[in-house]
Amino acid sequence: MAAGIAALLTLTQCFTDKQNEGERLYTQYCANCHMDDGSGLRNLIPPLAGADYLVNHRDELACIIQHGQTGNIVVNGKNYNQGMPAFEHLNKGQITNILNYVQTNFGNSNPRFTIPEVEKQLFDCRHLLEQ
Amino acid sequence: MKRNKITRSLFALLLLCFAGAWQGCSDKSSAAGDLPILGERQVVQREADGRQVTDTVYHTIPDFAFINQDSQVVTSLTVQDKVYVTDFFFTTCPTICPKMKSQMLRVYEAFKDEPQLVLLSHTIDPKHDTVAVLRDYADRLQVSSDKWHFVTGEKDSIYSIAMQYMVTALEDEQEPGGFVHSGAFVLVDQNRHVRGIYDGTDPAQVDKLIQDIPALLPKKNKKKDAN
Numbered sequence: 001m002a003a004g005i006a007a008l009l010t011l012t013q014c015f016t017d018k019q020n021e022g023e024r025l026y027t028q029y030c031a032n033c034h035m036d037d038g039s040g041l042r043n044l045i046p047p048l049a050g051a052d053y054l055v056n057h058r059d060e061l062a063c064i065i066q067h068g069q070t071g072n073i074v075v076n077g078k079n080y081n082q083g084m085p086a087f088e089h090l091n092k093g094q095i096t097n098i099l100n101y102v103q104t105n106f107g108n109s110n111p112r113f114t115i116p117e118v119e120k121q122l123f124d125c126r127h128l129l130e131q
Numbered sequence: 132m133k134r135n136k137i138t139r140s141l142f143a144l145l146l147l148c149f150a151g152a153w154q155g156c157s158d159k160s161s162a163a164g165d166l167p168i169l170g171e172r173q174v175v176q177r178e179a180d181g182r183q184v185t186d187t188v189y190h191t192i193p194d195f196a197f198i199n200q201d202s203q204v205v206t207s208l209t210v211q212d213k214v215y216v217t218d219f220f221f222t223t224c225p226t227i228c229p230k231m232k233s234q235m236l237r238v239y240e241a242f243k244d245e246p247q248l249v250l251l252s253h254t255i256d257p258k259h260d261t262v263a264v265l266r267d268y269a270d271r272l273q274v275s276s277d278k279w280h281f282v283t284g285e286k287d288s289i290y291s292i293a294m295q296y297m298v299t300a301l302e303d304e305q306e307p308g309g310f311v312h313s314g315a316f317v318l319v320d321q322n323r324h325v326r327g328i329y330d331g332t333d334p335a336q337v338d339k340l341i342q343d344i345p346a347l348l349p350k351k352n353k354k355k356d357a358n
Contacts, residue, residue: 031230032225032226032227032228032229032230033225033229033230035229035230035233041229041232041233041272042236042271042272042273043270043271043272043273044229044232044268044271044272045229081267082222082271083223085225085307085308
């Protein structure tokens with residue numbers, strides 16, 4: 001009985017919340033640093049809006065969200081060196097939704113991600129989970 | 132019933148006004164744009180010319196000494212006769228700090244040419260946030276160290292001065308980044324009295340802060356008027 005209700009709840013959630021999950025997760029996990037409009041923070045935190053990094057490093061994006069990033073990176077010709085925290089509890093569906101929100105907002109119109117594509121990226125960097 | 136409530140709250144308000152006038156705070160606050168002096172206050176009785184006189188002692192930020200991004204010592208003298216806005220953060224903070232800093236930048240830009248206003252950001256992670264780290268942080272924010280001090284110092288001094296500003300700052304391993312702290316911006320006047328506490332992550336409250344600051348600054352034409 002309880003399981004049935006739980007299943008029903010999950011099912012209804014699929015039809016209500018999931019649509020905007022990317023935006024919701026972005027606001028929850030990303031906007032504090034990258035800002036609501038993806039503009040970043042001066043030379044401290046790189047922008048996502050119009051960022052060439054999203055195109056040039058497309059194959060690494062899922063792993064960067066899952067495992068974080070340290071060290072210097074170059075975005076639109078500028079150096080940034082502020083560590084990004086890992087979000088290891090996010091699953092492949094959630095990461096896909098965040099990525100697609102970023103790829104299609106803030107003036108960006110990059111190709112969307114599919115769950116299998118994100119899954120493959122995460123599989124290739126799964127060794128980082130142990131660290 | 133409802134009217135009763137309104138009357139009661141009106142009465143409470145009236146009482147508060149009287150209390151304020153009696154404590155002698157109303158004249159003080161109206162002179163500075165009705166910004167109250169926050170924090171605990173003490174009423175002290177003393178004798179002067181053989182008569183009992185009542186003084187109100189307001190909460191005042193005690194003397195302090197920290198080091199900024201240029202390795203310069205920043206003390207209470209640095210902010211003497213100035214109005215300042217202060218907050219607590221750490222450079223590796225994964226939660227509210229970048230948002231706070233983007234809002235503090237708005238205050239910075241609004242009062243860029245006002246030498247009587249300075250900004251003072253304390254790190255609550257002095258172990259990691261050395262002078263060099265703060266220097267890099269300030270450089271990347273592209274702000275001038277005359278205007279905006281990023282300071283570090285003894286951990287205990289930082290945490291105890293946070294309490295004086297009525298700001299929460301604690302170490303907590305359970306929290307993301309290892310610290311729990313509020314996103315408050317604290318407005319302090321020339322007498323080191325706290326005149327306002329604003330949520331530094333909320334643009335609307337930062338608007339209010341930017342509006343409130345000029346009330347504490349010396350009026351540009353005041354000297355003329357006084358003569």
